[in-house]
Structures are given as structure tokens and as C-alpha cells.
Amino acid sequence: MSSLLLAIDQGTTSTRAMVFDTAGRAVARAQLELPQFFPRPGWVEHDPNIVWQHALQTCRAALAAPEVGGTARIAAIGVANQRETTVLWERKSGAPLAPAIVWQDRRTAERCAALATPANAALVAGRTGLVIDPYFSATKLSWLLDAVPGARERARRGELAFGTIDSFLLWRLTEGRVHATDASNAARTLLFDIHRQAWDDELLALFDIPASLLPEVRDNAGDFGVTTLFGRAIPITGMAGDQQAATVGQACFSPGDVKSTYGTGCFVVQHTGETPVASNNRLLTTVCYRLAGRTSYAIEGSIFVAGAAVQWLRDAVGLIHHAGDTEALAREVPDTGGVYLVPAFTGLGAPYWDPLARGAILGLTRDSGIREIVRAALESVCYQTRDLVDAMRADGAPPPAALRVDGGMVGNDWLMQFLADMLAVRVERPAVTETTALGAAYLAGLGAGLYAGLDEIAANWRLQKAFSPQMDEERREALYLGWHNAVRRTLSGAT
């Protein structure tokens, strides 16, 4: 009987469990939408107990699918997760002390501004490859330690544990036996030295974080303990932040390979090999994956709002009923008539790093309507990707031969064509667009010894559809210039 792999993909807006065969074919899936809490402007929270319940329920549902038939064939479990989102819990009970502070949350913007002296910025960039921004975990954790009464004292006594969602799920899956994370998630905390592959005392002091809270950092494929919650002991052998998992799922294993994932946010990740490459253009240097103790690095551009703009059109302003409606609406008009939507709802990420920027719709005329605004929202996703790819080029990266895309938005053919046009690069959509879950499954398979190496995984990648650039250069550059003008007017320093 052939082996199967169970992947948990705990994303910002939903939790998925998927079962794959070792050839990377999806066998079963279950998904639940995750409630978002916005208690104050700029704050974004999740309930860690709901996150856990949804992980458990979706795993059970996927395992119960007739094609899977329970746990008998499940060789291993892999976990991929929304990164940076911060959970603080009690070791004894596993109970969270507060809601999880989500990666998009901006409540620590002032704290970051106060910390970001040139010396601190240089220290942080040199050790972590990151910038001092509320996006990352350290200031979120420090905020929780100050806000929850008695938390600092309890942390000093060793009663509390910190983790990103991966660690929290692992703690629950192993019923409190394993407090660990992987190198790709650790690399997003601002506390981890990506060169030495170790937590860094100087950074812990800078962000006022006690070391007793921290999980052990492991390779992305290997031993993460065993869960017995599904009726039989199953090893957990893979773990990665969702963007790094997607990079594995897209088989971006060679320097220069690049993928872009379009979910709640958009994340462009370029593999840069075994030596970290520093960006001069405000991109992040990060861990791509660590296997058998060897670290591969990546350059990453992080956009906070991609699919979230479509959700906003649906839920906050009611212009559409379903995310998929955007495609037909965008096709109904030849252009936006000069309308730009800058979705800086939670500030702007790379390459602007402006937590105080706020969203705007610009260029409205009496003719502007729903279709123009919807189209402008989709176009904003492509302009932001262009910002990142241009920054990568300015850093000296060769222009990508092709961009491998995945995530919930890439089913939108109009969006994919506009993306190819705006980048002047061929866009490749794979047969499996649930690449994050697939990457988690592959890592679990590697950790369980089901693959001889990465080549075996790369051979599974299949193209579903490619989109070639068609727009002429003059139009492309005129549209992109308009985007830059629009962004400039939303930045916090704008007058």
C-alpha cells in the first residue's frame, strides 16, 4: 500500500488539511474559514483556540475522506503556517494568555519607530536579514508580556511559552511534549541570527524577551515528535513557514528560482543559494529552508494586502458577492480610467516599509464605477509584485525566466495575464496551486525518508497554464508610473 502525507496549512484567513500521495497529487482536503478580529484600528487578532480546533477538525475530515480511509497509510504529518503571528501560552495547561497578534497587526508601530535607531537597524539587519517593523514577532511578544498582568514575572519563572502558529500547533499536537519551531519560522521573529542559526542574546535584550520563552529551532525536515490524537501514533516530520513551504512546493531549489504566492498577502521569494544575500533595496534576507543542517537562503518581498483587498471589496464595501466575481468585472472595462487603489490598510510592506501609510482610491471621476474600482484592486496586486521584482533586479538578481505562482488568487486568469503584462515575465501556474500544503507534505516526506532528495520532488512539478506578456512597453510603463504617483500620496510623510 502506497504511503500518504497529511499537511496542515494554517493560513491567515483559513485552515486547510490536505492529504497527498508521494507523487504530489492531492487525495483529499478539508478547509475552514478562520474568524478575524479587528478590535481597534490597525489591530488584527486570531483566537488560538479556534486555530487549534480548526486544525484538528480539518485533519479529521481529510483523514475521513473515502480516498484516504483513516490513518493506516499516513506516513507523516507536515505543518505550514502563517508566519510571525505571535502566541503566548501557559506551559502547564497549554492555554493561551491572550489572543494571537497577527502578522498584519500594527499596534507596535510606535515601539518600532523608537527602537529603529541607525545602530539598532544595522544590528537587526546584519543578524536577522529583517527590518524593525511591527510585522515581525519580537515587538508583538514584548507587547504581550507588558499587557498581560504578571506575564513578565511568570515568563521569568519559566511558566510560559512563546511560539509562532507552527510551535503552538506542535505543542497541541504533541500534547505539550514538544516545544520547537523550524529555522524558517524562527527567521521571522527578529530574535534569530540567520548566520549562526541560533537565538541571539543581544537581540533578546534589545526587544526585552526572556530566553526561557523560546522554542528549540530544528531543520525543516526531521523529527518534530509524534501525535496520537488521530487514533494511532503518527510522526510529525516537516515544518515551515507558509511562504517557504510554497517555495518547496514550487520546487524552487536552485539559486535564481522565484515563486510568488497570492493569498491574503503576496510574498515573492527568490532562492539565493547557501550564502545569504543582503538587499540594498529594502527586501528581506531570510531562510529558505534548512535540511540536514545546511541552510539555503532567500530574498523575499512581502506585500501585506493582496487577496485581502478582494475580501475588503466583498465584506467591508459589498461591491462583490464572491472573490471570483472580480474576474468578470475587470474584463468588462478596457482599463480603470486612471483609477488606482492602494491597499495600504495595514501600512505598506516591502519595499516601502511604512506602517503608518493608509489605503486610498485615487483618480476617481464621474465615470468611475464598481468595475473600475474592482479592476484597480486586482491591478494593485500586480503593481506591488512589480515593485518587488524591480527591487530584486536593482539588487542585481537576474530577471526571472519565469514566475511560478500559487495561492487562492491565481485561479483568476485575468489577474495572471495582467501580472505577466506588468512584469514582462512569463507567469506559470502549476497543476497544484495548493503549493503551501504540498510543500509541507514534501518536507514531511523528506523527514520521513520517503524521498531520496530534492530532485525527486522537483520531478513532480507540472505546469497547468502559462501566461505570456502581451502588453506593449509604453502602456505598461505609463500604468506603472501612475501607480508610483498613487503610492506616493498614501505614504505617511505625504503632504
Ligand SMILES: Nc1ncnc2c1ncn2[C@@H]1O[C@H](COP(=O)(O)OP(=O)(O)O)[C@@H](O)[C@H]1O
Ligand atoms: N478568483 C479570485 N479572484 C481574486 N481573488 C481571489 C479569487 N479567489 C480567491 N481570492 C482571494 O484569495 C484569498 C484566499 O487565498 P488563500 O491562499 O486561501 O489565502 P490564505 O492562505 O492567506 O488564507 C482571499 O483573500 C480571496 O479574496
Ligand SMILES: O=P(O)(O)OC[C@H](O)CO
Ligand atoms: O496567510 P498567508 O498565506 O497570506 O501568509 C501569511 C504570511 O506567512 C505572513 O508573513
